[in-house]
Amino acid sequence: MKYVVLIIIFLILISIFLYLENNLIDVTRYLIKSQSIKSRVKIVHLSDLHSKPFKKALERTRSLKPDIIVITGDYIDDKAKNKQKMLNYAENLCEIAPVYYITGNHERRLENFDILMGELEKCGFNVLLNEYTTFNVGDNEISILGLDENIADFDDYKARRRGDFEYPDMEQYFREFERSSGFRIVLSHCPENFEGVEQLNYSNYDFDLQLSGHAHGGQFILPIIGPVYSPGQGIHPKYARGSFGERPKLIVSRGLGNAEFPFRLFNHPEINVITLSRKF
Numbered sequence: 001m002k003y004v005v006l007i008i009i010f011l012i013l014i015s016i017f018l019y020l021e022n023n024l025i026d027v028t029r030y031l032i033k034s035q036s037i038k039s040r041v042k043i044v045h046l047s048d049l050h051s052k053p054f055k056k057a058l059e060r061t062r063s064l065k066p067d068i069i070v071i072t073g074d075y076i077d078d079k080a081k082n083k084q085k086m087l088n089y090a091e092n093l094c095e096i097a098p099v100y101y102i103t104g105n106h107e108r109r110l111e112n113f114d115i116l117m118g119e120l121e122k123c124g125f126n127v128l129l130n131e132y133t134t135f136n137v138g139d140n141e142i143s144i145l146g147l148d149e150n151i152a153d154f155d156d157y158k159a160r161r162r163g164d165f166e167y168p169d170m171e172q173y174f175r176e177f178e179r180s181s182g183f184r185i186v187l188s189h190c191p192e193n194f195e196g197v198e199q200l201n202y203s204n205y206d207f208d209l210q211l212s213g214h215a216h217g218g219q220f221i222l223p224i225i226g227p228v229y230s231p232g233q234g235i236h237p238k239y240a241r242g243s244f245g246e247r248p249k250l251i252v253s254r255g256l257g258n259a260e261f262p263f264r265l266f267n268h269p270e271i272n273v274i275t276l277s278r279k280f
Contacts, residue, residue, distance in 0.1 A: 018263045025060055026268045030243060030251055033279035034208060036183040038139045043185075044097070045272035047072040047213025048255030050106065051081040053089045057256050057271060064273055066097045067137045070144070071125075072213040073104025073189035077259060080110055087123055094124030100133070101125040102146040104189040104214060105231075106259065109153070128187065130170075132177050140276070141182025145173060145207070149190055157231055167199045174205040183276060186210040186248070191239035192232055194250040203248055209274070210250045215240040217254030220265040227267075241270075 044066035046057065061069065071093075076086050093099050101120065103113075110116060121127050128146020135142055147170060151160075159165035177184065184207035188194070191212035195203040202210060218227020218240040227240035244250040254270035 021264045021266070021268065022258065023056065024268045025056055025256075026254075026270045027060065027064070027273060028270055029273045029275070031275050031277065032209060032249065033277050034183055035279050036141075036208065037276045037278050039278065041068070041137050041140055041142070041183075041276040042066045043274040043276070044069045045072065045211050045251065045253055045274060046070070046093075046256060047211075047253040048074040048104070048216060048257055048259075049076075049086070049089075050074055050255075050257035050259050051077040051079075051083070051086055052257035053082055053085040054256050054269070057269065058089065058092055060271055061093065062096050064271075066273070068142070069093055069097050069099045070185070070187055070211055071099060071101040072187050072211055072253065073102050074106045074213065074255075074257075074259070075101065075104070075120075076107055076110075076116065078106040078109035080112075080116070083116075087119055090120055090123035090125055098135075099125050100144050100146065100187065101127050102187045102189060103129065103148050103150075105151055108148075108150050130173050132173075132180055134180055134182060142185065143177065143180035143182050144185045144187060145177040145180075146187045147173065147189070149188065149193065151190060151232070160232060167197065170200060170202070174202070174207075178206045184208045188212050189214050190232055191215055191250060191252040192237075194239065194244065194248075196233070196239055203245060203250070205248070207248050210248055211253070211272070211274075212239070212250065213253045213255050215252060215254075216258070217241045217264070217267040217270070219261055219267065221267040222265075 215230035230237035
């Protein structure tokens, strides 16, 4: 009987630990100075909710009082789970600030992809599918290019590992974007495309900041080892969290939800807050 009680206590403690790992939110802040910025702009970056109507993330986003919100894909998972709840969640986000959204691999697996995009636009999302938009925040001009990389099928991942995947040519979108004005932001679901994939290498283009997700922080972050695994990057992924480069700079979100694997380890859900300020 004693051992049964100990096992039950152990299982309860493990359950509490895993719940906290999946639900305690880290807010990671970045400051970027640019001559293109005249007054401060606060951006909240969300990624990889995977159909999780995360109330704490919504409340935290509201408390941060962003000027704009960007979402870098996998907002809804490939089973369209909690679809109506996520549409309601989208409306709640749009009440806080303008939302700029791109797709991830999960949305691209959905049969009713076009219908979903229309529904998200109706909720207020600015859906960017290989297109850019320019707008003002106060006296600042901001341009955002949203990439629809459409790397969705599981066979795509196998082909990438083999080295025979045919990457979509994104150069035309970047060349058009380079003619835009103001502070230039690229939204890309896959962070490795910044400089880790030779055929793409977005870092070669002229823009200020790339925001990405997808890697889930490596799912597990272990002492000494660091991030463990990411689709598209494999074991010990380099582009799983944090920032890379100066201009352009890449910032990778660890994301807020989970996909096939149900829990995180030493890798809390994350909200990124990027403050743009004037460079003197």
